[in-house]
Amino acid sequence: MSNQLPAIVLLLTLLAAPLCSMMRNGDHAWKLAVSSAWLSVVAAFALLQQVWGGYEISYHMGGWPPPWGIEVRIDELSALVLVLVTLFGSIVLSALRESLRPIMRSHRHSLYYTTFLLCMASLIGITITGDAFNVFVFLEISSLSTYALIARGRDRRALTASFRYLIMGTIGATFILIAIGFIYMVTGTLNMADLAERLPAHADNRVVQASFAFFTIGIALKVAVFPLHYWLPNSYTYAPKATTAFLAATATKVSLYVMIRFVFDVYGIEFSFQQMQLGLLLVPLSIAGFLIASLTAVFQNDVKRLLAWSSVAQLSYMVLGLGLLNIDGLTASITHMFNHAMIKAGLFLALAAMIYRVESSKLSDLAGIGRTMPYTTAAFVILGLGLIGVPLTAGFVSKWYLISAALEKDWLWLAVLLIASSLMAVVYIGKIIDAAYFKPVSASHAQVKEVPPIILIPCWTFALLTIYFGIDTRLSAGLAGRVAQTLLGVGS
């Protein structure tokens, strides 16, 4: 049983999805979806435990050995991303039923859960597969389901946002497909481990170099690296509330995982950073990204949009850590991937709870929310502190590594910029706290009550996890540090 886990973790959600679609009763579908999702969390943790300490699992689908068959390959990094996707996805899914209620009639719910599960399954698939073409296939599934998820937003603009994301996503996926096609043309293999062995011999091949360009642009689109981030703010703003929490937590993070996988493993660090000088492109773009996006977030009046822009900034931190190409930087990148997924999912979920009652995410409409919905707002504040990077929250750990990485390069100016950007985070989170606690309660929302526990508990779970991972960093930074060493080929 336990050696079939790599298949099980994927199949749980993948098979639950069609079953959900056949159910007419939304409540039953939700129960099925939630239980399959939480089972996959268990499986993910079991897998993490198996690879803990730097081990790898190679699972051959259908018993066909690689490179002919499809290989499932799990190491510590993919196990961490697996935990991220399943755990945070499941927590959001648990809160989803309540927050869908005002948006759609309950017999439609089952279809929504189907899409949600499909998206989750495909993200799991991307994470665990060892096959480059599989990555593309799952990426497409996840994109398609994401478009559907976003389009269900109550605001009509969700449709255009979804459509724009569809165009951009398709271009991105096509670019990735072209890149994979090119390297397949040169090497004749699709297995990632196999590719990693064969590619160095073709490092001077123009086709491989072109494929690298297509790949970086394609994946940068999915990760929302500045200036290819334009699809993100609208998609996040107009998607149904709780869905945004799921997307913000998982979709971009998994794309970042693919980026790390390909840049460091498949293409190889020497090719990517020395021959192609990827760092030269990533570092300036991400610096511009976090400065501009943080600044933009400061000036937003709509909390959803503000958080979406903050996501762009935070993603830039991760890409920056990757581009710095030292152990601290890569550790920061991976740790922040995990921490930010948690924090942002929590923030969007808490915001979803507020919107659930107040039906607006305008800063002016949320005035005084700290008094009418004290528990939700308290969770929001804790998570907000995490986003800023206050000590004893998870955000601090990743910022610490990122700044250490900048100092290790003797780039004092970068450390200063990072701190400046953190101060901007203080301002934009401070704006929300200011409105929530210090402004008088706006008359139209004076009567709102606290949300039901089924939404509140997931919010607080994220808040408490944020504090927990600020103190115990074995799972996040500890693992990330080991992974960083392996990826950079330093130490064991």
Added chain:
Amino acid sequence: MTSLNPALLFLLAGVLLPLLPSATRRHCVLIVPLVGMLLLCLTPYGSYGQGDIFGLQMVSYRLDKLAFVWALIFHIAAVIGAIYAFHLKDPVQQVAALIYQGAAIGAVLAGDLLTLFIWWELTAIASVFLIWARRTDRAYRVGMRYLIIQVGSGVILLTGVLLQLHTTGSLAFEHIGLGSLASWFIFVAFGIKCAFPFLHNWLQDAYPEATVTGTVILSAFTTKLAVYALARGFAGTEILIWIGATMTAFPILFAVIENDLRRVLSYSLNNQLGFMVVGIGIGTELSLNGTAAHAFSHILYKALLFMAMGAVLYRVKTIKASELGGLYKSMPWTTVFCIIGSMSISAFPLFSGFISKSMILTAVAEQHYTWVWLVLLLASAGVMDHSGIKIPFFAFFAHDSGKRCDEAPLNMLIAMGIAAFLCIAIGIYPDALYAILPYTVDYVPYTTTHVITQLQLLMFSALAFAVLFLSGLYPPEIKSVNLDTDWFYRVAAVHVLTPLTNAAKKSTAAVFGTTDRLAQFSLNRMNDWVGPKAWLTRTVDSSGMVALVLGSLLVFLLVYLF
């Protein structure tokens, strides 16, 4: 069990406090520091709570002689503060006070810089609620300014800590000394909290705006924590002598003309900090002992004075010197306690200020800093003027304002009584305090020379007071009274100083006005660039986005292929 960090106890109690019914809450606020003090006294010196946080060696609880003095007086201040605030039912203030006190204690007991930073920031965040708890619009704005400066100090500290870690590879919080870039960052961070000249404005801005009880609690912790941090990290740094000397001197001018009596005390707080900073700068065993002793006694008498003024504010609803007077008839006990506090701060023999301040003065003299010594002497006379005579005189005597009120509540009187008792006890029996100082003390405060010199200083002030009062030169209605060794030029100075400070105020207002307008202008421009409707953030249409993607691809291809 005994090695439990008392700070964690405070923190835990602070978090759980809102769950308790209000009747038990105030008992809890009182019991926690008592239990904490017991824990502290039972713990032998050493390092506890060591651990690894992401690969860094942390010592979250380091108890040695230096830390013990501060931790002990912080606990005593917390007990007194809790008694003083016993009548309160406001959970915000109770929680904020507990967490703030706990954070200050935690910072003093921190053995590494990262732990220090964490507690450092927590003091800032928790304490601001003591200001906001006054729930006025002004308190809100003042609190915001205070918070920005305090958090800013934390950010600078963190930068310094990171640099320090990067250059030395260690986080241990030991002697740092000025030199590297990292040490300057840390120094400035400490300096902000310690209210160095030009970095001091937050203190006089914020403390008088806090609640009645909030100011008492605020006055004890933040700045003294900074003094501790300086004593630990920068003992013997010469620049501190000059900074400290400036700190003792310049607030006097402001304290003299200030009308808000709690603000007068805030200036005087700054002046007292100066003595401690000088002591740190000298860096000999005697001077460091003096700093520790002065911090100890200072917390007590300053809290006593703030408590007395707080009681007046609580009963009369105003603390403006020009609106008070004659209150001794209504509040005899408060008057007595306030006078004890005044005599302590003026360093009368047999009061606590005398036995601690004289240590610093002697240490300065021993190292032959003649000018510094003279400045400190002058400043001592100034203290007598603005805190020793001005405070009690204007509040309780002077012309009768006609205000009649009740005596302060019993719990406030008890708190003041305890503080007053300790002030006198330390003054009469200094060996008890000397026993816990960081270094062995072979200093005798009560020599004939010391006592005579000090009494001369004080007697002359009293004489000057009498002369002025009888001759009618004493201006009864204006905001200051100038009775001191230097009264002859000070009487004139009032008339010179008032227009000067008015001019200063005007020019600051002008500067702030300009910066305000500048800030507004840049905010507007920023809004044009990155606001919700600006070109950078507005929704780009699909073809625009596609063009962008293709453009990037082209750039990447060009970079990669050529």
